[in-house]
Amino acid sequence: MFHEPIVAIAIVFVLGVGSQWIAWRIRVPSILLLLLAGIAAGPIASMVRGGEPLLNPDKVFGELLLPLVSLSVGLILYEGGLTLRFGEITSVKSVIRRLVTLGALVTWALATFAGGVVLGLDWQLAALLGGILVVTGPTVIGPLLTHIRPQGKVGPVLRWEGIVIDPIGALLAVLIFEVILAGGFQDAAGATLHALMMTILVGGGLGVVAAVLFAQLLKRYLIPDSLQNPVSLLLVVLVFVVSGEIQHESGLLATTVMGMVLANYRGVNVHHILEFKENLRVLLISALFVVLGARMSPEELTSIGWPSLFFVIFLIVIVRPASVWIATLRSGLKTNERIFLALVAPRGIVAAAVASVFALSLQQNESLDIEDAGMLVPHTFAVILGTVAFYGLAAGPIARRLGLSTPNPQGLLLVGAPAWARELAVVLRDQGFRVLLTDTNYGHIRAARLAGLNAVYGNVLSEETVENLELAGIGRVLAMTPNDEVNTLVSLRFMRIFDRSQVYRLAATASGKRDRKESSDTPGRPLFAEDATYAALSSRLGSGWVVKVTTLSEEFTFEDYRTLYGTSSIILFVITEDKKLSIVNAEREPDPQPGQKVVAVVNPDELFML
Numbered sequence: 001m002f003h004e005p006i007v008a009i010a011i012v013f014v015l016g017v018g019s020q021w022i023a024w025r026i027r028v029p030s031i032l033l034l035l036l037a038g039i040a041a042g043p044i045a046s047m048v049r050g051g052e053p054l055l056n057p058d059k060v061f062g063e064l065l066l067p068l069v070s071l072s073v074g075l076i077l078y079e080g081g082l083t084l085r086f087g088e089i090t091s092v093k094s095v096i097r098r099l100v101t102l103g104a105l106v107t108w109a110l111a112t113f114a115g116g117v118v119l120g121l122d123w124q125l126a127a128l129l130g131g132i133l134v135v136t137g138p139t140v141i142g143p144l145l146t147h148i149r150p151q152g153k154v155g156p157v158l159r160w161e162g163i164v165i166d167p168i169g170a171l172l173a174v175l176i177f178e179v180i181l182a183g184g185f186q187d188a189a190g191a192t193l194h195a196l197m198m199t200i201l202v203g204g205g206l207g208v209v210a211a212v213l214f215a216q217l218l219k220r221y222l223i224p225d226s227l228q229n230p231v232s233l234l235l236v237v238l239v240f241v242v243s244g245e246i247q248h249e250s251g252l253l254a255t256t257v258m259g260m261v262l263a264n265y266r267g268v269n270v271h272h273i274l275e276f277k278e279n280l281r282v283l284l285i286s287a288l289f290v291v292l293g294a295r296m297s298p299e300e301l302t303s304i305g306w307p308s309l310f311f312v313i314f315l316i317v318i319v320r321p322a323s324v325w326i327a328t329l330r331s332g333l334k335t336n337e338r339i340f341l342a343l344v345a346p347r348g349i350v351a352a353a354v355a356s357v358f359a360l361s362l363q364q365n366e367s368l369d370i371e372d373a374g375m376l377v378p379h380t381f382a383v384i385l386g387t388v389a390f391y392g393l394a395a396g397p398i399a400r401r402l403g404l405s406t407p408n409p410q411g412l413l414l415v416g417a418p419a420w421a422r423e424l425a426v427v428l429r430d431q432g433f434r435v436l437l438t439d440t441n442y443g444h445i446r447a448a449r450l451a452g453l454n455a456v457y458g459n460v461l462s463e464e465t466v467e468n469l470e471l472a473g474i475g476r477v478l479a480m481t482p483n484d485e486v487n488t489l490v491s492l493r494f495m496r497i498f499d500r501s502q503v504y505r506l507a508a509t510a511s512g513k514r515d516r517k518e519s520s521d522t523p524g525r526p527l528f529a530e531d532a533t534y535a536a537l538s539s540r541l542g543s544g545w546v547v548k549v550t551t552l553s554e555e556f557t558f559e560d561y562r563t564l565y566g567t568s569s570i571i572l573f574v575i576t577e578d579k580k581l582s583i584v585n586a587e588r589e590p591d592p593q594p595g596q597k598v599v600a601v602v603n604p605d606e607l608f609m610l
Helices: 005-026 030-049 057-081 093-100 102-117 123-132 138-148 154-182 185-219 225-246 251-263 271-295 298-302 306-327 335-342 349-364 373-401 419-430 442-450 463-467 484-494 510-518 534-542 558-565
Strands: 411-415 435-439 454-457 474-479 503-505 546-551 570-575 581-583 597-602
Touching (some): 005 030, 005 057, 005 271, 030 271, 030 373, 057 138, 057 154, 057 225, 057 251, 057 271, 093 102, 093 154, 093 306, 102 123, 102 306, 123 154, 123 373, 138 154, 154 251, 154 335, 154 349, 185 251, 225 271, 271 349, 271 373, 298 373, 306 373, 349 373, 411 419, 411 484, 419 435, 419 534, 419 546, 442 454, 474 484, 484 503, 534 570, 534 597, 558 597
Parallel strands (some): 411 435, 411 474, 435 454
Antiparallel strands (some): 570 581, 570 597
């Protein structure tokens, strides 16, 4: 129906971004809704209307479709590579290496077996499907880890595996495809080995060269700030295209390597580039899933049946646990960490894109007579839907069951550890909440540790310091330094990790409060009441006031509390009966109920009136 390119592109982004927003609102993995939106606009609309689908990407984009899909995947992997820092995997390098090599081979072998036996595919096609399904979904795993915040080593392992294994899986699929074209492994052994070596040399080499070139341009200030993102995008596209022209399908490896080298290049800050690429990634993923879902034909959609379901179950129950258990044997990981790794392997956009490319190549090659080549895409999409649905819904409860995650974490990260903040942290810790402090003043950190508090010395504006923070169980960030500008930067920094509704910023002085009210775009929610500033809290607690916890009851209500303390007390938190910590701020007046606890800064002279 929508064949005009400009209209079709608008529809793609409306469906894509709309699905992302709905998924955020109802808290489900966005890929599920994106793929369903594409299928609804494509094959389902075609069946309902009895003719043309609402969106026909092949007619709209023509021969440009699959090159654009491949390039988009390359950009997504580049953004993923920018998030990989070697410092976070010092203790698990061998685990990741074994997962993306030995684990990948086990996955391919078992998935190939299942494709031939369970799905009844031609063994060549089953081997190709197995190669495609070696990849996992970094676009699914990233949001999943952000939501769960698992403890221990599983987070870095899953994130690295999800990104590094994608070009490896794509390379494996290319090698299998070369074997299929040659008519068998014996005839293609030399060509396959040559393709493998060329892909590694060309893709890896160009990725390193481009990263070093860009890093040197940045370090020598040869690119203005306004052009750094465009130049970065230009180099990624150039590397992807040149690498692919020299060696077929080596572009994914090149862009991944380029991102990884840049992320770990000493003296180069890629935060602003990463932020731009993250926004671009959201748009690309939204568009890709809608477009690829809409490409399915009604016949392909209706061909998905019980064998596809059994195949997905086999991947979840047999293939992933076997590959993880073999790859992590004697790795030093705890049993609960190995179990969690074995139960998380969603597939995503890379699998969908690679399957679409090879399915079309097989169908267009008249010299090949492979039965059911058109089934490659629907089976892959069934795996994506099945694994994303299962892991997206089950990973959180599984992590909590294994003791690797805390539901709705109530812990606090206090950025700034002066004496009054340490006193507050002790009270919250004694109430059963996890509190982590960080400061650039080592004297503050030492005093916090002497008080039995968890404290980290360092500047949270530094990537290295943030990577060393153990954020498991932490749900909110309180920026509480005596400098408004620093608090603003801290808020910006942690809004990339936490939901912005969970990042709070304390005004240093009363004038800072006024400045904030006049500026609606200041990051970070206001922390505590109007009269609570760093200067006020520091002054009161430094002159003998204390942080006191008071339990309300039917006999001693909040009205009684207000009558007793008047307006002199500063209420900071309310603790509910089910141990939820509510932060009091100027956005709403506190209304604690009987059975709840009030945490406030009070005048000790008034304590004697109790």
